[in-house]
Amino acid sequence: MPMPDSTPAQAHVDQAIDWLVKLRFDRPSPRLEQQFQQWLASHPHNPLAWQRVSRLGDELAGLPNDLSRRTLQTCQQQRSSRRDHLKLLALLAGAGSLGWAAREPLGLPQLLADSRTATGERRQLQGSDGSHIQLNTASAIDLHYSAGQRRLQLLRGEVSLDSNPNDNRPFRIDTRVGPMTTLGGQLLLRENEHGLLLAVRRGDVTLFPASASPRRVLSGETLQVWASGSFQAVTLRSDPWGWTDGVLSVQQMPLGEFIAELARYRPGLLRCAPEVAGLTVSGTYQLNDTGQILQLLTRSLPVRVDYRTRYWVSIAAA
Template structure:
């Protein structure tokens, strides 16, 4: 039996994409709709997989149906792959009124990325160059290697890169606020509402902001980089590297901020009432069990946890 905090498998996401194509761009029969409801109920993770991809269909609902059906009818005859399905959705978005800018809110770049994680999932692996890479929850990257250089693009979320210094090709990193370059760096990048959080643990790392002069970032430094190109050294209430060891480690973090951080690792809705948002949280918490983290909060703070459903949770005053 899967736990409430575990994420749907890739096969379930693939099935959800197939259902999206059938239901959004075809004329489903009552039997098809009945089969869809049966699929939703057949596994606890299927609704999560459907939630992850169904918004694509909602955003594309305004496209000319005749165009989408003709294209998809042809694609179904050819039994196209999951990645081709998603490319097709991207093409339809570009061809319709949504335009190319719609790809980001639709989530298409993340779904098309070389490597991605679902909510609550973390992955680590070794690249073909020997570099060690870790992806945090709900994140996506693209990787590209050539004779001249290695390249990583942060599409969404958070990544840790421990570059192999024995490979003499420079490692270029693309983000929405600029580029970085390193050869032997161990660095962490997190896309956030303000722009980009950058932390360096080891090596020589140079930041090339989109509209500012290059800046060498030293080991031990943590910078907030804004879209304007400006940046500032910051001190955080949490260890930005904690998730790479599977923990959320905080010191005197306001509860509202802590809950917002924890919500990144849980599917569904997690809210904190304003009257308890300023309470302070300290400690190291295992991210593998977010439900246990919520329970621990009730032991150390005057708060209660209310479950409307397992995916709709509120923290309020005890």
């Protein structure tokens, strides 16, 4: 069953844009910071909206100050449709050669996707062909079916596909690193900073089927596919399929990597101090309660959890 929808409404996105303008261009003050924290805590969707919109601050930092100011203030002042807001912001990023629309959760392709999830949300779907699909946190896909083909496009994030082996139509999967096909395979795809992680649990997958030398990926294989199209087999410190069962399962993973992984499921900022980043973590943790996971770390490792706010958390030496 799908998890409850936690996608921020238009009003929360508008408010987040207002705060982005204020925090970027107004004079800093304790009162402004207090008002911002009060807004964050006033509704459960506000931190989700802020997490998405605030990433624009990083993108806008590389643009001329007057250009970013005018564009953000236009978004703040014009109460047009959500799509118009996003078009304006995407055009700004494109003008700065930042490619924002291709990466951001608020980019138009992701916003208009057939299915998508917010940070911390996981969703189960069933295709019209009987295939089972799961979306991980902050992910988006499109699905298309025709008489001769089934097609899934990964727009962002991570997806698992358990394709129906009784359907004879090939299943094509389009990703940013290239296409792949399967007939009755069970596979997992995750975008990462290097390109794409591909894991096959059942059947096989043909990577780059139209190329001169397609690669057949067999059951049990896990590949890192680079943005250039090259690939290599990898061994992971975590079970890539764990999230499909609602868990984060790791073995001897450095704490810094573990916290970075956990941060994918938690709205706000989650950091790990360098002096404890090398400590190792092993175990299986329930993703439904990231706060409990943080507390469990304090019982097994010499660390403490510092909450500056509910959405600004640091892990430091005890």
